[in-house]
Amino acid sequence: MRVPPPQTRITQHGIFRWVDRSVVFGRLSKLCGAMDSGGEDDSGIEQRQAEALAAARSQARSELESVFSALYPPDLPEEDGMKTSRNERLSKGYQSIALTYGEVSATGFSDILAKVQDSYGGLPEKDGVFYDLGCGTGKPVFAAATMHPWHRCIGMEILGDLHGICLKALERWEGGLRHKVTVGETKGGAAEIEFVCGDFTVLDWSDGDVVFANSTCFGDDLMKKLAQGAAALKEGAIVVTMTDPVPSPAFEVLEETVMNQAGRCATTCYIQRRVAKPPPSFGPV
């Protein structure tokens, strides 16, 4: 049986042509695997699979950039995360290095989320919950919601002015943008998006399936507190941190890789999985 080339399965909706999730997150290989080779050898099929997946990924990345530029219009400098964070820290006299600002890039973050799925099957098919601890202006939350049919995507941010930008972006999302994207089968995406203004070390995120923290500047104390919170996650939950892994034996590092951030800086990124809870005799994790 001959099926159409995978590229023809890319769907088009509204201003964004969104790539079917099955293409973006790897089921393409199963689809292609089911094709009749028509005399083609395995290496030819594999090459076509790889090329189709690379094309789909490339399109998904550029479309995610379109989503970002509609959510965060460049002509609204008052919604710039870097400046907003700096101004709030200066005006309130906050000196903690942990509050240093930086942002993911659409491409860098989408590559990591794709890796979590392709290499580790880490994105749940149903009822998945995504958290960003220290979400800034909310970019990883919207990126996640645009790329996978989560049940909920939640961003937690301690600085009130950055949280305010998240809420403005959420208004744009709910006020029309959401319905221009299709995630998997669902127009508008399935995820309920929520932004919480507060300190993630005292908030509950124990129901997370995938938890992200752009944690380069968090420092040892905050990373220890992050590890304490992460100990409450279910077995198999994925935690992605930057520069340092979660300091806890309850996590195994699946991969040390690199994420391209906004401003083109590349940062070490750890993809980790919550392992079975250690026995009580192990002590606190």
Ligand SMILES: C[S@@+](CC[C@H](N)C(=O)[O-])C[C@H]1O[C@@H](n2cnc3c(N)ncnc32)[C@H](O)[C@@H]1O
């Ligand atoms: C490097 S920025 C990352 C922003 C966003 N996650 C991204 O990657 O685009 C880190 C953010 O964590 C926030 N943050 C630091 N400590 C926090 C805490 N204890 N609770 C909540 N947010 C925190 C900072 O204010 C900052 O906005």
